[in-house]
Amino acid sequence: MNLQAAVLTTALLAASLPAGAGTSCEARSGPNTAALVELYTSEGCSSCPPADRQLSHLADSLDASAAAVPLALHVGYWDRLGWADRFAQDRFAERQAWLAQANRQRAVYTPEFFVAGAEIRSWRGSLRDVVRDVNARPALAAIQLHAAVSPANVLALDAAATAPADQDAAVLYLAVAENGLVTRVMAGENKDATLRHEHVVRAWLGPFPLTGGKVQVRREVALPAGWQRDRLEAVAFVQDERSGEVLQALRTATCPGA
Structure with missing residues (x-):
């Protein structure tokens, strides 16, 4: 599919939220920058499945010490x-357009990767090196994230972030992503294909501005019956609202009892 014109040293890996009541997940960022890897994709795009697979298997292609936070935004x-993507949200197209503007692009397209807010066109061969380069940077923000699911199927997210006072455009975002999703496509460019997805963003919260170099937020997300509780992960990242640079990112770490 072609272009469409359009106006911490610690690796936080396995990241499922708890399946049982009374358990929770917590993560703290490290001294170096974890790489936020955003893939803009669509089930109606015939060139997207290879990129979806690349994101799904990103951890397998990285060094054991690498820190990456993958997100698939449909x-x-x-x-x-001809095929309506059930995971698509208007806000993701709006975010992609904003990132494209920050990167001085003339168009958006799918599949499109951004790492730490920067567009990566040669993703087939360079993602590993780009993640490593981002990981080498000292973090310009620190994040703490706690996630817990109640018996009433409500996910509570508690997050705190800090950044130097000169990072006056820093904002915090939260996301909930789901793994292990499968779609049988019945129309459009991927007709008759079975698509498998990981790290699909289901809920998006923010931006929450850092005031005086800090912010603390609590948000609750009601989990629909169709979401797989044991395949969810919580994500937090801090981004410069002017430049688009991601200053730090993390996922919930492996949960006790998960």
């Missing part, structure tokens, strides 16, 4: 080709 502007 966009809906290809729904007109």
Whole structure:
């Protein structure tokens, strides 16, 4: 599919939220920058499945010490080709357009990767090196994230972030992503294909501005019956609202009893 014109040293790996009541997940960022890896994708895009697989197996391609936070953000502007992507949200297309503007792009497209807020066109061969380069940077923000699911199927997210006072455009974002999703596509460019997805963003919260170099937020997300509680992960990241640079990111670490 072609372009569409459009106006910490610690690796936080396995990241499922708890399946049982009374358990929770917690993560703290390290001294170096974890790489936020955003993939803008669509089930209606015939060139997207290879990129989806690349994101799904990202951890397998990285060094054991690497720190990456992958997210798949599905966009809906290809729904007109015959298949409506059930994971697409308008806000993801809006975010992609904002990142494209920050990167001085003339168009958005799928699949499109951004790492730490920077566009990566040669993702097939360079993602590993780009993640390593981001990991080498001292972190410009620190994040603490706690996630817990109640018996009433409500996910509570408690997050705190700090950054130097001169990072006056820093904002915090929270996301909930789901793994192990499968779609049998019945129309459009991927007709008759079975697509498998990991790290699919299901909920998106923010931005929450850092005031005086800090912010603390608590948000609750009601989990629909169709979401797989044991395959969810919580994500937090701090981004410069002016430049688009991601200053730090993390996922919930492996949960006790999960």
